[in-house]
Amino acid sequence: MINRRTFNRAAGLGTGAAAVALAGLQTGAKAAPAQAEAGATPTPTVPAVTPGTHTSFARLKQVRAGVLDVGYAEDGPRHGPVVICLHGWPYDIHSYVDVAPLLAAQGYRVIVPFLRGHGTTRFLSSRTFRNAQQSAIALDIIALMDALKIDKALLAGFDWGSRTADIIAALWPERVKGLVSVSGYLVTNVEAQKKPLPPKAEYAWWYQYYFATERGRLAMEDRTDRHDLCRLVWDTVSPTWHFDDATFERTAAAFENPDYAAIVIHNYRWRLGLADGERRYDRYERLLATRPVIGVPTITIDAERDPFLAPGNGASYRDRFTGPYAHRTLAAIGHDVPQEAPTAFTQAVVDVDRF
Secondary structure: OHHHHHHHHHOOOOOOOOOOOOOOOOOOOOOOOOOOOOOOOOOOOOOOOOOOOOOOEEEEEEEEEEEEEEEEEEEOOOOOOEEEEEHHHHHHHHHHHHHHHHHHOOOOOEEEEOOOOOOOEEEEOOOOOOOOHHHHHHHHHHHHHOOOOOOOOEEOOOOOOOHHHHHHHHHOOOOOEEEEEEEEOOOOOOOHHHOOOHHHHHHHOOOHHHHOOHHHHHHOOOOOHHHHHHHHHHHHHHOOOOHHHHHHHHHHHHOOOOOOOHHHHHHHHHHHHOOOOOOHHHHHHHHHHOOOOOOEEEEEEEEEOOOOOOOOOOOOHHHHHOOOEEEEOOOOOOOOOOOOOOHHHHHHHHHHOOO
C-alpha cells in the first residue's frame, strides 16, 4: 500500500541497489536469453508465434482499485509469478493479445489492464478530475496491484506503458521484480519538455501539438475524427506492420470510453506544461524531475522503425539503469513492439526474470 513508509522508500530512489550491469549490449530482432549461472536452470526459449495469431484473451475481469474500476485481461495460472503488461496510446490491451498466452505457457500469471480512460476502466466518481499526468497513472497500477494482492511483479510496457513501468521501478522498486521497457527511460520532465527537439523528432510528435489546440480537442471528442486520427498514427509509427482492419477495430473499441478524449488531451497538454496536474501528486513529480535511476533488473528495447527512436542504440538513457541490464534493438519493427514482435517481447520478459 502507499503509505508514509512506502513514500520514504521512494524518496531514497533505490539507495543500496546493486550497480551491476551485464557486459555489452544485446541486439537483434531475436532476443538472446540471459546467461544462466553454473548449475542454474537454463532460460527457456519462447516458441515463435506469428503476430496476429490470437484475437482475444482468456479472461476479462473488473476490480475496484484506487479511484478506478479497472478492466483487465488475465491469463495463466492463478499462483504463477506475475507479469503486468502496460499498453500505450493509441492502443489498448490487444497490444498483448499474442504475448499473454506465450507468457501463460511459461507459467506466468499475466495481467493486462486498460489504462484510465480506456476500454472498460471507469472512474468511480463523476467528480474525480480526469487527470492523466504520469504519476497518477503509475499510482493506478500500484492500486491495482494492491487490489489484486500482488506484492511484486515483473513490469513490461511500451509508450505510456513504458513510462508507467519506469516510474514504478524508480519510486517503488520493492514492487518490481524486473522491467522490460520499450524505448528505455521515458520519465517525463515537464521543464525539459519546453526545449525544442531536432525538427525530425518534432515532426513525429505532430499530434501532441494538435492536441494542444481546441481543434485537436474537438477531433478527439468526435467519434469519426478520433477513429481516423488514431488509425493514421498506427500507420505512420509502424510502417512495416501490415495489420488488417479487424486488428485495428478491436483496439478502437477501447476509444469509446466516455473519458477517453479528456484523458488523452490532458496527458499531452500536461507534458508540455499547458495543463495543470493535481497538488497531491506534486511530491512524486518533484522526485521524477530529478531523473531517478532504476536499479531493478531491466531489459530495454528499441524498435528500428519506430519514428520516436532516440539515436545511439540506447546510449542516451543507459546511465539511468544501475542494476543488471541488457539492451536489444529489433530490426524492421515499429512502435507497437509487443503486437508487432510478440515472441521477442515475451523472450525479453522471460530473460529479465532470470537476471
